Amino acid sequence: MKTALADKILRPSLTIIFMIVFASFIILAALTFAVNESRRAALARHAQDWMLDAAGLVVQGVLLPLVQIALVYWLFATLAPRWQGALAVSPTLAFLLNFVLVDYLYYWNHRLLHGKTWWDIHAVHHSAEHMDVFITSRNTLWTSLLMVYLWVNGGLIFLLQEPQAFLVSASITASLDLWRHSAFFFTPPSLRHRLVAAIFITPREHAWHHSATQAHKNFGANLSIWDKLHGTYYSPAQRPQQFGIPLTLDLRRKLLFPFAARKAGSAR
Numbered sequence: 001m002k003t004a005l006a007d008k009i010l011r012p013s014l015t016i017i018f019m020i021v022f023a024s025f026i027i028l029a030a031l032t033f034a035v036n037e038s039r040r041a042a043l044a045r046h047a048q049d050w051m052l053d054a055a056g057l058v059v060q061g062v063l064l065p066l067v068q069i070a071l072v073y074w075l076f077a078t079l080a081p082r083w084q085g086a087l088a089v090s091p092t093l094a095f096l097l098n099f100v101l102v103d104y105l106y107y108w109n110h111r112l113l114h115g116k117t118w119w120d121i122h123a124v125h126h127s128a129e130h131m132d133v134f135i136t137s138r139n140t141l142w143t144s145l146l147m148v149y150l151w152v153n154g155g156l157i158f159l160l161q162e163p164q165a166f167l168v169s170a171s172i173t174a175s176l177d178l179w180r181h182s183a184f185f186f187t188p189p190s191l192r193h194r195l196v197a198a199i200f201i202t203p204r205e206h207a208w209h210h211s212a213t214q215a216h217k218n219f220g221a222n223l224s225i226w227d228k229l230h231g232t233y234y235s236p237a238q239r240p241q242q243f244g245i246p247l248t249l250d251l252r253r254k255l256l257f258p259f260a261a262r263k264a265g266s267a268r
Contacts, residue, residue, distance in 0.1 A: 017171035021061070024175035028133040028182050038183055041130040048251045049128075055255060056137035061174075064144045072154025084158055091165035098169035099222055102152055107226040109148040110219040118146065124258050126215055129244040131207050136181040140258045176222055180206040188237045197235060200224060204235065211240035 032038045077084060089097070113122035121140055128135040144150060153170055157163045185203045186192040196202055201220045205227075209218040217234035220226045227233035249258060 017167050017174075018065070020168075020171040021174045021178070024178050025061075025133060028178055028184070031184055032132045032134070032182070035183075038132055042132055042134065045130070050134075051251060052124075052254055053134045053138050055141060056139050057134070059141050060137035060139060060144050064147075064150060067150070072151060073158050076155055076158040085161040087156075087159040088161040091162065094160055094163065094165040095169040097156060097160075098153065098166050098173065102148065102156075103173070103220070103222045104226055105148045105152060106221050107219050107230075109146075110221070111232075113146065114216060114219070120259050121146070123245055123247060124249075124254050126210060126245045127247045127254070128210060131181060131183050131203065131210060131243060133178050133182045136178050141255050173222055176200070179203065180221075181210075183207070188235070197224060201227070204239070205233070207240055207243070208234050208236070210243050212242040212244060214240070215245065 124140050125138050160166055180203055182203050201224050205218040208214045217232050218227055
């Protein structure tokens with residue numbers, strides 16, 4: 001009975017979520033090709049990079065959410081069926097569970113990926129030489145299994161009695177992730193940039209995270225407070241001169257087995 005009720009709640013919510021994220025992607029992709037500088041950089045990208053980015057967008061942008069709802073939800077339902085819908089909280093708190101709590105967990109998850117053990121896997125994401133929406137999910141295909149979003153979001157969706165607000169927050173987080181990897185934002189040190197950057201990690205801060213020199217800064221996803229709190233925030237007025245960490249890997253290794261020496265040093 002609970003499962004049927006959950007399906008009735010989840011299906012329309014998931015449809016709205018996919019629409020929000022897909023619309024965000026289409027808008028940012030259109031802007032990329034509408035702006036001369038971004039269009040030239042995108043069109044100059046190698047075919048291998050397009051294949052890597054397309055594979056990541058399909059796996060992390062489409063398959064991962066499906067796995068999150070289907071596999072992880074099923075796993076919780078199998079192991080602890082009595083806990084389904086056991087967490088009754090207000091829509092506001094459900095929204096904040098994702099936007100704040102999961103965001104903080106992701107901050108540490110991201111820092112862990114920059115550590116010695118996991119850096120070779122995550123370095124694929126940092127191989128992009130230009131910032132645009134298409135590199136958002138550039139990753140080794142199984143990297144998503146190491147992301148806190150998959151397991152924590154799936155678990156909380158299962159536990160929440162009414163997960164709609166949590167799901168809406170997850171869709172906003174995904175849209176912010178797309179935007180954060182783009183090049184579209186107010187120019188520092190404008191007042192508009194200072195106001196938004198006081199709360200959020202903007203494309204400007206995340207660009208420095210993808211730079212060739214400061215990849216150990218700005219680990220946050222939604223909120224900038226975590227980097228400020230832990231001393232990893234970096235937001236100079238200028239834009240990075242060079243992006244990406246070159247990898248001595250072919251496409252197959254980037255997609256499946258990214259363990260090889262890099263031309264540049266680690267970001268740790």
